[in-house]
Amino acid sequence: MLRLTELRLPLDHPPEALRQAVCDRLGISMDALDHVTVFKRGHDARRRSAIWLVYTVDCAVRDEDAVLARYQAAHPGNTRVLPAPDMAWHAPITNGAALAAAPGYKRPVVIGAGPCGFMAALMLARMGLRPLLLERGKIVRERTVDTFALWRRSILTPESNVQFGEGGAGTFSDGKLYSQVRDPRFLGRKVLEEFVKAGAPEDILYLAHPHIGTFRLVSMVEHIRQEVEQAGGEYRFESRVEELLLDPATRRVQGVRLATGEVIEADHVVLAVGHSARDTFAMLHEQGVQMQAKPFSMGVRIEHPQSVIDIAQFGPSAGNEQLGAAEYRLVHHASNGRGVYSFCMCPGGTVVAATSEEGRVVTNGMSQYSRAERNANAGMVVELRPGEDYPDDPLAGMAFQRHWERQAFLAGGGDYKAPAQRVGDFLAGRPSTALGDVVPSYKPGVTPTDLSTCLPGFVVEALREALPRFERKIKGFAMDDAVMTGVETRTSSPLRIPRGEDGQSVNTPGLYPAGEGAGYAGGILSAAMDGIRMAEAVAQDMAGLPVTL
Ligand code: FAD
Numbered sequence: 269m270l271r272l273t274e275l276r277l278p279l280d281h282p283p284e285a286l287r288q289a290v291c292d293r294l295g296i297s298m299d300a301l302d303h304v305t306v307f308k309r310g311h312d313a314r315r316r317s318a319i320w321l322v323y324t325v326d327c328a329v330r331d332e333d334a335v336l337a338r339y340q341a342a343h344p345g346n347t348r349v350l351p352a353p354d355m356a357w358h359a360p361i362t363n364g365a366a367l368a369a370a371p372g373y374k375r376p377v378v379i380g381a382g383p384c385g386f387m388a389a390l391m392l393a394r395m396g397l398r399p400l401l402l403e404r405g406k407i408v409r410e411r412t413v414d415t416f417a418l419w420r421r422s423i424l425t426p427e428s429n430v431q432f433g434e435g436g437a438g439t440f441s442d443g444k445l446y447s448q449v450r451d452p453r454f455l456g457r458k459v460l461e462e463f464v465k466a467g468a469p470e471d472i473l474y475l476a477h478p479h480i481g482t483f484r485l486v487s488m489v490e491h492i493r494q495e496v497e498q499a500g501g502e503y504r505f506e507s508r509v510e511e512l513l514l515d516p517a518t519r520r521v522q523g524v525r526l527a528t529g530e531v532i533e534a535d536h537v538v539l540a541v542g543h544s545a546r547d548t549f550a551m552l553h554e555q556g557v558q559m560q561a562k563p564f565s566m567g568v569r570i571e572h573p574q575s576v577i578d579i580a581q582f583g584p585s586a587g588n589e590q591l592g593a594a595e596y597r598l599v600h601h602a603s604n605g606r607g608v609y610s611f612c613m614c615p616g617g618t619v620v621a622a623t624s625e626e627g628r629v630v631t632n633g634m635s636q637y638s639r640a641e642r643n644a645n646a647g648m649v650v651e652l653r654p655g656e657d658y659p660d661d662p663l664a665g666m667a668f669q670r671h672w673e674r675q676a677f678l679a680g681g682g683d684y685k686a687p688a689q690r691v692g693d694f695l696a697g698r699p700s701t702a703l704g705d706v707v708p709s710y711k712p713g714v715t716p717t718d719l720s721t722c723l724p725g726f727v728v729e730a731l732r733e734a735l736p737r738f739e740r741k742i743k744g745f746a747m748d749d750a751v752m753t754g755v756e757t758r759t760s761s762p763l764r765i766p767r768g769e770d771g772q773s774v775n776t777p778g779l780y781p782a783g784e785g786a787g788y789a790g791g792i793l794s795a796a797m798d799g800i801r802m803a804e805a806v807a808q809d810m811a812g813l814p815v816t817l
Contacts, residue, residue: 269351270294270332271325271349274322275322275325277289280588280590290325301328301329301330302328308474308476309475310475311476336351357455361811364396364807368397375534377524378538379539383792383793384789386492386493387796387799388800392803393495397807398500401504408433415429424684434505435485438485438791439486442482442635445460447793447797457473463488467484469484477595479637507527509527513531521535535778539782540782557765561764564759565609566757567608571644571706571750572706572750574593578594593616593640597609600733602730606651606727616641617644618645620711621710627674630757642707643708654762662763669762676754686710687717687721688700688714689717689752690748691750691752760790
């Protein structure tokens with residue numbers, strides 16, 4: 269199999285043009301080409317009048333070695349045709365079932381049923397190690413009811429909401445599935461394949477910027493649970509871990525205690541609690557688990573009509589089915605030294621209430637697979653620095669988030685409505701008293717006000733500078749009626765729980781800090797990839813093998 273990269277074809281090319289392009293690249297006739305599969309498809313919209321689709325394909329050809337040798341001789345040093353890499357995932361142990369059958373076997377425990385936790389559990393179960401997954405929230409269908417209660421009726425359930433429950437934080441989301449992390453072992457591919465097996469749309473395997481959307485995510489996490497259970501794993505919901513049991517002399521993990529008081533013995537505990545488990549972070553800190561403050565970002569969500577973004581990005585090709593609803597990615601370095609950037613952009617989606625704590629307002633975004641809602645939304649966030657904006661103490665970032673989330677709650681009117689402001693008013697430094705043509709999608713509703721009361725001054729300053737700059741890149745971005753809703757604080761974990769080369773906490777052996785909450789991921793895909801890595805580390809340790817992360 270050969271892998272060809274950078275095959276460029278016009279947007280509306282006929283399907284057979286791809287095979288022809290492969291033959292042209294390789295200098296072979298059509299009958300020498302056996303089959304072609306698209307590995308990735310992106311687009312190049314730098315010239316809006318001539319948008320290109322850009323393919324990476326894998327193909328089987330007759331006399332493959334000779335074809336490759338001929339290409340390389342004709343194009344020395346060119347890497348656009350190479351042997352296709354082996355992308356298969358290979359389990360690091362094969363004796364898991366035997367280990368699990370041994371007397372006195374202690375199952376590995378995974379805390380948290382987000383993408384990191386459920387992927388770790390899936391891999392451990394497939395290796396025969398019968399993991400136990402503990403999740404503080406509810407099974408996903410019940411969790412959906414609780415989440416909608418906040419959005420529709422302003423009723424928050426602190427243990428079952430957008431952040432907590434089966435599927436983790438990204439369940440009610442756009443389900444974007446790409447990541448910038450280096451992936452030499454194709455773990456991202458493994459995650460996508462598992463997601464497709466569990467019901468995610470197949471195009472996530474080849475689109476450069478794939479997404480699943482909320483409805484499909486919900487049924488996908490159910491299917492993954494069934495897979496884990498069929499392979500010998502177990503899920504327990506409404507099972508919040510409240511304490512680690514540690515050997516007093518060595519600090520080695522011996523198990524966990526649940527909020528119910530129940531004790532579960534374990535020598536291997538994967539900690540995949542996400543970035544919002546503030547009580548759990550406080551507990552770990554009190555128990556002496558090493559952690560450190562980590563930079564994160566905060567700001568607001570901004571909404572525009574999706575048609576404005578489509579036209580700005582795709583020009584005359586706006587609305588083309590191959591392109592879908594347009595995305596954007598914006599960065600500005602403000603003169604006060606702060607980076608301002610777009611975060612978690614959701615084309616054709618809605619802004620959602622994402623708090624997990626009472627008396628606070630937090631924004632985020634979601635969409636359905638169709639991305640057909642009227643507005644585009646994205647976080648517009650500004651970098652924060654521990655030691656400068658809040659004390660350099662592991663828990664201080666959390667306190668900082670809480671403070672501004674509370675200010676937003678109060679500015680919104682104290683009933684979970686979010687404070688909102690027209691961009692025109694924000695730039696002019698006056699409060700909004702009404703909104704204009706862009707109808708905000710946030711539920712349970714917004715209160716027009718002055719967002720500068722619930723954001724640090726340097727964040728306001730950086731945003732005021734950045735928005736007109738972004739207008740130069742996307743016409744309409746700083747339009748008066750675009751709506752900003754606040755506050756967006758849960759952009760990533762405010763702390764990091766360091767781990768060693770073997771995946772274990774640097775001062776608490778047997779604890780495997782993982783995923784977004786521990787500072788090892790920033791999104792669904794990278795969290796799930798980290799879950800695979802931690803499952804591998806646990807399995808290797810259980811089998812007495814050296815751990816290779
Ligand atoms: P989480 O998904 O946060 O899962 C942690 C789990 O641990 C939770 O279910 C929680 O209930 C549980 N838990 C916490 N404490 C305990 C405890 N003490 N005991 C037992 N269980 C516990 N990312 C993307 O890549 N694409 C997107 O489109 C996207 N959209 C998002 C939209 C929204 C509204 C939100 C909130 C997030 C979005 N994200 C998105 C971010 C993404 O969801 C996270 O990066 C990802 O879920 C992190 O995975 P995780 O498994 O590390 O943690």
